[in-house]
Amino acid sequence: MLTIYGVYKSRASRLYWLVEELGLAFHKEPVLQARKVPDPLAADAPINTWTPSFLAINPMGQVPAIDDDGLVLTESLAILLYLAKKHGGLLAPQDLAEEGRMLQWLMWGATALEPITVVVTQGDESGEWKTDAGKKRLVGIGESLRRPLSAFEMHLAGGDYVVGNRFTVVDLALAEIVRYVQNHPELLEPYPRVMAWLERCQARPGFKAMWAKRNAE
Ligand SMILES: N[C@@H](CCC(=O)N[C@@H](CS)C(=O)NCC(=O)O)C(=O)O
Structure with a gap:
């Protein structure tokens, strides 16, 4: 079990x-x-x-x-x-090359992206972004996101999903990490492919089912 x-x-x-x-x-x-x-x-x-x-x-x-x-x-x-x-199944790597690419993007998510995006959720929870100092700090977070999200935007020019032209566990992981800034559209607007990809991921019945249970928790 x-x-x-x-x-x-x-x-x-x-x-x-x-x-x-x-x-x-x-x-x-x-x-x-x-x-x-x-x-x-x-x-x-x-x-x-x-x-x-x-x-x-x-x-x-x-x-x-x-x-x-x-x-x-x-x-x-x-x-x-x-x-x-x-x-x-197709959420998993199908060969060693795909596994290498998936590991690359998972590590990237953990090291280059999540340490920045998680701060945004913390500020949402504490109300920090409503203060003047918080608003300034949020602008700085947007600047820190420029490098990883520009790289991601460029990667998505090559296809609708991160690895293998299909939705995989890596899209799921990264979508959850990017979701942390979703309450602040100004942080994502410079990256239209990232926004469209996030929408694609979140349109899946699996996400919607999880989200409904999360909201009911
Ligand atoms: N790198 C870990 C981070 C886990 C993590 O920070 N979890 C948070 C909840 S989202 C937690 O348990 N925080 C409780 C605490 O730090 O006391 C992972 O991805 O699993």
């Missing part, structure tokens, strides 16, 4: 999208981020990223994590590639 640790409103959303795409049965362990729990170590606190039983699964104290018939994995992007490869 596949157990997914993490709530929909976390990076676990990318795994919940993938299981919709693959039609996989799974058990959800709704581990909350500790910052969302008033007293995360209280005896009656809901299971969260500081709960000792969860720290035994991921000593980093972060979601998502999975337990797949005893194989415990952390790091959402690694889990996505693992599950896609395990269950096969």
Whole structure:
């Protein structure tokens, strides 16, 4: 049995999208981020990223994590590639060259893009972007996005999807990372291909099913 640790409103959303795409049965362990729990170590606190039983699964104290018939994995992007490869089909790499390209883009997502886009969601949550200082900082974030998103825009001139001219697990992963800035259209407007690609990815029934469950959480 596949157990997914993490709530929909976390990076676990990318795994919940993938299981919709693959039609996989799974058990959800709704581990909350500790910052969302008033007293995360209280005896009656809901299971969260500081709960000792969860720290035994991921000593980093972060979601998502999975337990797949005893194989415990952390790091959402690694889990996505693992599950896609395990269950096969066109979401997964079809040969070593495709796997190399997928790894390249997943690493790019984790290192060049997500550290910037995640800051935007944090500011959304804290209300920082409504302040004058926050508005200025957001402009700076737009400038930091120029290099990775221009490169991505250029890549998408070669096709509708990132690897292999079809929707794959890499599109799913990157779409979730780009989604973090979607509340701020001015950050994406300079990149029309990226915007159209994101729309294509989010038009999929798998995304819509995940999103409906996320909104209901
Ligand atoms: N690189 C990790 C990052 C995981 C991560 O930062 N998860 C956040 C939720 S989106 C978390 O668990 N935060 C809780 C905390 O830091 O206490 C991954 O992609 O899985």
